[in-house]
Amino acid sequence: MSGKRRPVSSPLALAVLAQLAEGPMHPYEIAATLRSRGKEHSIKLNYGSLYTVVDNLARHGLIEAVEARREGRRPERTVYRLTEAGQAELDDWMTELLSAPVKEYPQFEAALSLLPALGPDEVLDSLRQRVSILEKAIDDERAQLTGLRTVLPRLVLLETEYGLRMREAELDWVRGLVSDLEDGSLPGLAEWRDWHRTGDMPTSLAELSATAVADVMSGGNGRPGERTASSGDQPASGPGEEPPD
Numbered sequence: 001m002s003g004k005r006r007p008v009s010s011p012l013a014l015a016v017l018a019q020l021a022e023g024p025m026h027p028y029e030i031a032a033t034l035r036s037r038g039k040e041h042s043i044k045l046n047y048g049s050l051y052t053v054v055d056n057l058a059r060h061g062l063i064e065a066v067e068a069r070r071e072g073r074r075p076e077r078t079v080y081r082l083t084e085a086g087q088a089e090l091d092d093w094m095t096e097l098l099s100a101p102v103k104e105y106p107q108f109e110a111a112l113s114l115l116p117a118l119g120p121d122e123v124l125d126s127l128r129q130r131v132s133i134l135e136k137a138i139d140d141e142r143a144q145l146t147g148l149r150t151v152l153p154r155l156v157l158l159e160t161e162y163g164l165r166m167r168e169a170e171l172d173w174v175r176g177l178v179s180d181l182e183d184g185s186l187p188g189l190a191e192w193r194d195w196h197r198t199g200d201m202p203t204s205l206a207e208l209s210a211t212a213v214a215d216v217m218s219g220g221n222g223r224p225g226e227r228t229a230s231s232g233d234q235p236a237s238g239p240g241e242e243p244p245d
Helices: 011-020 027-036 047-059 084-099 107-113 120-149 154-183 189-198 210-217
Strands: 063-069 077-082
Touching: 011 027, 011 047, 011 063, 011 077, 011 084, 027 047, 027 077, 047 063, 077 084, 120 154, 120 189
Parallel strands: none
Antiparallel strands: 063 077
16 A cells, blocks of 8 residues: 655654644754654654755745744754645644555565575574564663653653564564574475575575565465466567567
């Protein structure tokens, strides 16, 4: 499920709209408020990107400059406020993000999709390292969350709570995969090991083509290892035509 196209679509832009919904601010104040609330752990924040986002939001009429403010000897800073269009965008965007799951592309998932590129022993060593790092990170986050709960309401800690639960679930899954590798129960492990020993990918792995797997996952009638018209017997382009770029 894909989200609708938005004039300014970064998470930082959403954060700026949300901050200005609280009242007019200048960009430095927006950044300082986000940092004071620990939001940089959930939203990538740097001043160069922030000023670019603010300019883009203003150009699309989602925020507008209301005054230039000088504090002491500091440089003059432009204060912005949310427009009516910006409030509507914020409401619609937040509702979409909360209600509609979308396909994301985390780096760990990408590495898992290409796992056979490394040998089983290298993978096992790497995953053991990941388990150790996750265990330490989870211990730290649990302690941090416990401390924060003594001074802040749960409402402003939900992303921290969610992130911790996701790490805990990842750790549980990775531990299971490590166990399967250690006791040899992972299906295809022997072929995978032989491939790296001999340099020749076995037929049973080679036939798991992307097209065949995609067909099965999309509800088609194909089976991994079976070639169908949709999985490569017919060219994608017409006779005599070059395949598309």
